Amino acid sequence: MAVIHSDGLEIRKIRIGSFDNCCYVLVCPDTGESVIVDTPAEPEKILAEAEGTKVVGILMTHCHMDHILGHKVVKEATGAPVWVHPSEADVLPLAPEHEFQHEGQVTFGSITLRTIHVPGHTTGGTSLLWRDHLFSGDVLFPNGPGRTTSPENFQQLVEMLGQRIFTLPEDVKVHPGHGEDTVMGREKDQFADFSKRSHKSDLCGNVLWRDA
Secondary structure (H helix, E strand, C coil), X not given: CEEXXXXXXXXXXXXECCCCEEEEEEECCCCCEEEEECCCCCHHHHHHXXXXXXXXXXXXCCCCHHHHCCHHHHHXXXXXXXXXXXXXXXXXXXXXXXXXXXXXEEEECCEEEEEEECCCCCCCCEEEEECCEEEEECCEECCEECCECCHHHHHHHHHHHHHHHCCCCCCCEEEECECCCEEHHHHHHHHHHHHHCCCCCCCCECCCCCCC
């Protein structure tokens, strides 16, 4: 588990499960309230990292299987309400209480997260922004976008990243749904290189900006 203390927010990052999922426990130091971002396997580890805080929300960036393996356990243990994009609500094992909207907000303690809908990897992919920290889910990783299952979905994801994510400042820290963190400026540079080149019309799947 890695802990980042940023001005007014504590970020607890847990890498768990066979898919190297990242779960985040975000804590407001002023109030002790927290939210859990995604609920992958090994829910007991998620709950352990949230211990000592008052969990007031579970925020689902999307509902692929590997992100919901621990959902029922975490939900039942905390009793916290769940936020998810409405297009993916029926995938969860328990009905969610709230729906994400593009350019909406989720507030806990003195923290307000901005919600950014970025479809393409899934229909309801939602990233969460607080100041210079972006919790990107599976829409953006170091060196490339999230996996897509069709050229149409890939093109949609590329367009949404360009319009809604790569407009953020270069110093924004990107905390993805798997693996290592990155920085927005680095990813914007790679995306700019990708955008200058022509590409196959059937491009999709696992794409790296500088290899495609």
